Amino acid sequence: MNESTCESVRMAAMALADGEKPALDPDFIAAHVAGCEACRLELELLRGFDVQIAGKSRRQYPVDVWPAIEPRLAAPSRQRRVFLVLGVLLLAYKVAEFAPNREFGMAVQLVPIAIALAVFRYLKENPFRITTELKLEGD
Amino acid sequence: MTTNTEQLILGQKYAYATAALIAGIACFTNILGLEKAVLAIIFARLALKSSPAPVLHDRRGWAITGMALGSLVLVLLPTILMLNLDRVRTVIDALMKLANGK
Numbered sequence: 001m002n003e004s005t006c007e008s009v010r011m012a013a014m015a016l017a018d019g020e021k022p023a024l025d026p027d028f029i030a031a032h033v034a035g036c037e038a039c040r041l042e043l044e045l046l047r048g049f050d051v052q053i054a055g056k057s058r059r060q061y062p063v064d065v066w067p068a069i070e071p072r073l074a075a076p077s078r079q080r081r082v083f084l085v086l087g088v089l090l091l092a093y094k095v096a097e098f099a100p101n102r103e104f105g106m107a108v109q110l111v112p113i114a115i116a117l118a119v120f121r122y123l124k125e126n127p128f129r130i131t132t133e134l135k136l137e138g139d
Numbered sequence: 140m141t142t143n144t145e146q147l148i149l150g151q152k153y154a155y156a157t158a159a160l161i162a163g164i165a166c167f168t169n170i171l172g173l174e175k176a177v178l179a180i181i182f183a184r185l186a187l188k189s190s191p192a193p194v195l196h197d198r199r200g201w202a203i204t205g206m207a208l209g210s211l212v213l214v215l216l217p218t219i220l221m222l223n224l225d226r227v228r229t230v231i232d233a234l235m236k237l238a239n240g241k
Contacts, residue, residue: 086164090164090167093167094167106170109168109169109170110168110170111168112164112167112168113164113168113174116164127157127160127161128157128181128185130185130188130191131153132191
């Protein structure tokens, strides 16, 4: 038997066993395997491998880690947006304060504090809290 | 660097980040400088707190000095204003006239 024919037949036979369309005619494959002992032994060996592998399954990880990851991904961008709004509001306050012919009382000085308090309340953060859950980057 | 050292450095950076944000916001308000005194007292109080452990030993004097200076302004400024209320009114009137161009 020609070596390259044997190789082609073995590949075609494996494709046929996997349920794929072989490159060679199935009758030709069957006739070749019937007459070639080397190919028969090789294919039996491969089928043995197939049986062993079919009995195995990949280890499954049923733990859903996405709920823990999602808030971490979303948090910085949300915080950045909120602090951007804080900056814009404080800038608008300063511009209004410097506007001519406008007399604001002393109470208006509390507006930036009120804005900052509102922002921290929205973020559910207390800037004066000592955190006991300090995490290193990448932890 | 060990994880412990990294955490120590990170802890200080957290504190600087907080101080930067609070000081930045405080730039937009001016309550006769009393806002800075209040912040000095708050930060000093946080530094001197015994809980959560450990207690601050190094730079404890810094925190106490900060608290004392803040308290001094917080007491002194309103006292001076109260004692010189008439003069303060005159100054405010003069400033308002100046601002209105009269």
